[in-house]
Amino acid sequence: MSLHPTVERVTARIIERSRVPRADYLARMAAARDAGPVRMRLACGNLAHGFAAAGTDKPTLRGGRAGNIGIVTAYNDMLSAHQPLEPYPSLIRAAARAAGGSAQVAGGVPAMCDGVTQGRAGMELSLFSRDTIALATAVALSHDMFDAALLMGVCDKIVPGLLIGALSFGHLPMIFVPAGPMTSGLPNKDKAAVRQRYAVGKASREELLEAESQSYHGPGTCTFYGTANSNQMLMEVMGLHMPGTAFVNPGTPLRDALTVAATEQALRITALGEHYIPLAHTVDEKALVNAMVGLAATGGSTNHAIHLVAIARAAGVLIDWDDLDELSKATPLLTRIYPNGSADVNHFHAAGGMGFTIRELLDAGLLHPDIRCVHGGDLRRQAMEPYLDDLVLRWREPPMASLDPDVLRGTALPFDREGGLRCLQGNLGRAIVKISAVAPEHHAITAPARVFESQDAVLAAFQDGQLQGDLVIVLRGQGPRANGMPELHMLTPTLGVMQDRGQHVALLTDGRMSGASGKVLAAIHVTPEAADAGAIARVRDGDLVHLDAGAGVIELRVDAAELQARALACPARLDSHVGLGRELFGLMRANAGTAEQGACSLFASMPGGDPVAHPDTQDGHGGAEPLPHQPLIHPLPGAEVDA
CATH class of the missing domain: 3.50.30.80 (IlvD/EDD C-terminal domain-like)
Incomplete structure (x- = not known):
């Protein structure tokens, strides 16, 4: 299927607009790659500090010939979406050892809950928590101990912050590892009805609290289609997840199997081997166009009109709201997930989920198939659906038709001819x-x-x-x-x-x-x-x-x-500007860009400066050559792909 002309036109425009900052970014990442794995060039005292507490992994880290994964985690047990991440480091370390490598928790990043802070003073820290997370990610990866990283986060500002920070280390392979949505609770429409009754004094606080507790009732991401679940959709269409990872519930054998597979794959795609896939060449102009199309096709979060601009800028790519608007007008709306309908993300996943959605958009020419996904294949491979066959992780084709057309439809009969x-x-x-x-x-x-x-x-x-x-x-x-x-x-x-x-x-x-x-x-x-x-x-x-x-x-x-x-x-x-820590964020308020520039406080000091310094008319692409890429045509160890 040839590309839709709008997708082709907008992509070409973004590539031309981004020539200078993208070339600068790729040159910086190529220089970091050419320096090679740096762990073994550390002074002996530095390296000894780096593995002093590594226990049985000390010989592996001391030898320097096997990959070492840095884990950056947003775990805390106040957020339901991040509480399931607590045991992941132990699982990842065991999987890395079994694959001949090692893994260390490189650092943690803050993870606040917008659901807790809505309407409160703490919400005024929310957007800048994204920039703080980016900084914390950079600190975590700054020790030069790692050949790849697993980024563990789910919610609103956390995934964009992790990705913005990780892109400064784009010479390393990175895979996102989520926790998955909580199981379905009180239907969202019923919850919304109680909220409206409470607003006019027709429901008591106890009745409202009971409705909210039945809706947000256990470990996992909130099940409505807000920013957190939009994040997971984006990681799929950008090729930053193992295929079909987004909406598998936490605490299940399949979820653990996907985390193990991500660990094995991270070790497989380092610069130490033959299948090097750095983050810098996964997050490119085509992947970002895919993200905007996915957002439009699923009626995703408005917050990504800000976050995607900031993510793109961190990768040297300049996008704006005209790009998003034009792609949305060309993209049919394929889902009805609350607040765009009555279903939740578990219903969407059961109806065919991301696999069905990606395949439909690919067949319509609305997504770039040839992006460099972290699993080593193209976006067609991303559309595969994971399952366990007697504890063996396998992938299969998604359903040929939606299993619930009230929730998910194909491009031939969408809910709307344009996106959201x-x-x-x-x-x-x-x-x-x-x-x-x-x-x-x-x-x-x-x-x-x-x-x-x-x-x-x-x-x-x-x-x-x-x-x-x-x-x-x-x-x-x-x-x-x-x-x-x-x-x-x-x-x-x-x-x-x-x-x-x-x-x-x-x-x-x-x-x-x-x-x-x-x-x-x-x-x-x-x-x-x-x-x-x-x-x-x-x-x-x-x-x-x-x-x-x-x-x-x-x-x-x-x-x-x-x-x-x-x-x-x-x-x-x-x-x-004062109270609840807000006095500490004055520097970010003063340096924030506009909403259309991503409302980010970090870019003025980055190479290339503010995005407005790079007009569309600049010439020249720079001297950065694409990094080598070899698709993995063999199945992942311990996992098979069904034709």
């Missing part, structure tokens, strides 16, 4: 909107603005009965430079109540919504943000706001001269 994300543009700047969960009759609105500077003020106005009639809630001062760009998911039940009682309502904000953005139209990530003198800081109560997701329009219907003459009316809220 749009870019809006107008005199208020640029914004992202997710429409896959929004009914068509709510895709556009023209209504007066009600302006707020905090979530609490919105909720107080609702409780006081002030939010009547059609309106656009304008919530500003929520961008990365203002207060760290917290998610505003706490507003979702209230906005849903307003819409259900017949009001036409939308949200306009320079902040983020949750990966679980729901049924109310929300123009988010507005850039420039209010703290950067964006036009959103000049909006006044009663101004007419026009949002149209179909036409891609975000417009304030105020005379241009009058708008420009208005004073900026969004002073910094200093109470967002």
Whole structure:
């Protein structure tokens, strides 16, 4: 199947735009590779420190001829998604020894839970936790002891942070090892109904807590299709997982078998052997286009309109919201997973899951098949479905047809002919909107603005009965430079109540919504943000706001001269800068890029500087040659592939 013309055109545009920074990145990674495995060049005292506590692995590490895997883990037992990672290092070390290598926990990274911090001050650290995780990953891998790495994380900022940090060590092979989703609990629609009843005083706190506890009930990732599960989808379509790893439940023999297989494969693809597959040449322009297509096809998290830009920049690739918008318009919507439907990710997985989805998109020419996946094959191999046959790990073809067309469909009969994300543009700047969960009759609105500077003020106005009639809630001062760009998911039940009682309502904000953005139209990530003198800081109560997701329009219907003459009316809220550790993150707030630049605080000091320093018109590709790549045509040890 030939590539879809839109995919081909956008990919070519990204490659041309990225020539200079990508060439610089590849040259740096090639230089790191040419230096070879550095462990045995360490001074004796350095090396002795590195294996002092390695026990039975000391001879292997001292000999220097076998691969050593660095484990970077986001384990903590407060997050349900990361609690299952606790025994992984022991399993990985045993598997590495059996394969003739070794493994060491290189370091841990912080892993906060957006579900715990929603609507709280801690949420203002959430986005910058991604940059902190990237830094912690770099620290973990900085000891020059490792020939490959396994990256263990699942949730919202954790996978992007791990990947951004790991890309600075892109000469090493890296494989992501997740924990999988918890089993299904209370259906998401039932949980959402209780939340809305609580918002209007018709459900008690005890009733709400019971519903939430039945929904989030055990180890594993939350089962709705938010940022955490979107992360896992992305790792599949980018070829960074062993095939079919994303949505296998924790604590199962299959999950353990996949972790062992990832360990064996990591040792197989180091520069010490013949099948070297460095991260730098897995995460390339084609893999990032695959990520944007996968996001659109599955109605994935809006947070990745930010994260993918930052990940790409760390690999020397420049993407923007126009790329995402154009690919989304060419990509059919293949899934209905909450909040875009009633099913959860376990239902999606049972219906055919990632294997079926990848194969359908490949057959439609919407994904690049020839990316360098960590398992050694191409993306066709990524679509294989893992299973255990008498404790032997095997892979087979995914089902030929969806096993539940209410949850998952092929490209011939999709839920929608276009994907779930749009870019809006107008005199208020640029914004992202997710429409896959929004009914068509709510895709556009023209209504007066009600302006707020905090979530609490919105909720107080609702409780006081002030939010009547059609309106656009304008919530500003929520961008990365203002207060760290917290998610505003706490507003979702209230906005849903307003819409259900017949009001036409939308949200306009320079902040983020949750990966679980729901049924109310929300123009988010507005850039420039209010703290950067964006036009959103000049909006006044009663101004007419026009949002149209179909036409891609975000417009304030105020005379241009009058708008420009208005004073900026969004002073910094200093109470967002102190308390609960927020005073420590001032440097990140001050150095954060715009939302469309990934809202990242790390790039100004990186080689190549800020992404805006690399316009599309730059010439030259640089002198970096592709690293050698040999696909693995043999089955993995202990695993077989069924034809």
